Amino acid sequence: MTKMTVNNRPVQYLLDPETPLLFALREASNLTGTKFGCGTGDCGACMVLIDGVPLRSCLVSIAEAEGRVITTIEGLSRDRSHPVQQALVAEQAIQCGFCTPGIAIAAAALLEDNPSPSREQIDAAIPNLCRCGVYPRLVRAIERAGRVAARAEVIDAAPPPAIAPEEAARDVPALRTTTAPPRD
Numbered sequence: 001m002t003k004m005t006v007n008n009r010p011v012q013y014l015l016d017p018e019t020p021l022l023f024a025l026r027e028a029s030n031l032t033g034t035k036f037g038c039g040t041g042d043c044g045a046c047m048v049l050i051d052g053v054p055l056r057s058c059l060v061s062i063a064e065a066e067g068r069v070i071t072t073i074e075g076l077s078r079d080r081s082h083p084v085q086q087a088l089v090a091e092q093a094i095q096c097g098f099c100t101p102g103i104a105i106a107a108a109a110l111l112e113d114n115p116s117p118s119r120e121q122i123d124a125a126i127p128n129l130c131r132c133g134v135y136p137r138l139v140r141a142i143e144r145a146g147r148v149a150a151r152a153e154v155i156d157a158a159p160p161p162a163i164a165p166e167e168a169a170r171d172v173p174a175l176r177t178t179t180a181p182p183r184d
């Protein structure tokens with residue numbers, strides 16, 4: 001049994017300890033916001049925060065994550081009110097959206113350390129691949145999120161999900177138990 005904290009909740013996985021964290025999150029916890037892109041550490045679609053550090057969960061076994069604190073895109077905020085999420089929507093920096101959760105995780109970690117990053121610092125901190133090529137908008141969104149995080153700008157809350165939470169919980173059972181309090 002491998003124990004860790006996922007989105008503020010204690011979790012125990014009865015899986016092979018060598019199971020990639022990505023698969024445990026997606027298949028066992030139904031936290032499908034974290035995406036399986038390449039599986040080889042190249043794309044960043046699978047990024048989650050492990051003890052606050054953005055890491056590719058396809059390369060981390062659950063044994064390596066034992067005892068750690070994991071934050072997935074579902075745990076960044078429950079209502080899409082994190083500045084990065086707000087700015088990604090406001091700047092229309094999402095096309096297909098497959099890369100977006102990993103980028104949001106990497107950007108949130110960057111802004112936690114540096115709320116006013118330069119473009120060079122953004123490029124260095126966001127190695128994620130986007131097949132749709134929305135990089136210019138992503139950079140603008142991350143800059144804007146920094147201003148929101150620094151309280152120099154306000155963005156109205158991102159639109160609510162188009163699906164009611166109860167309806168989503170029927171399709172994604174993990175949502176029923178993922179009731180961690182919103183971040184401050």
Ligand code: FES
Nearest residue numbers: 037038039044058
């Ligand atoms: S799926 Fe992990 S880096 Fe691509």
Ligand code: FES
Nearest residue numbers: 095099130131132
């Ligand atoms: S928005 Fe489609 S891969 Fe980035």
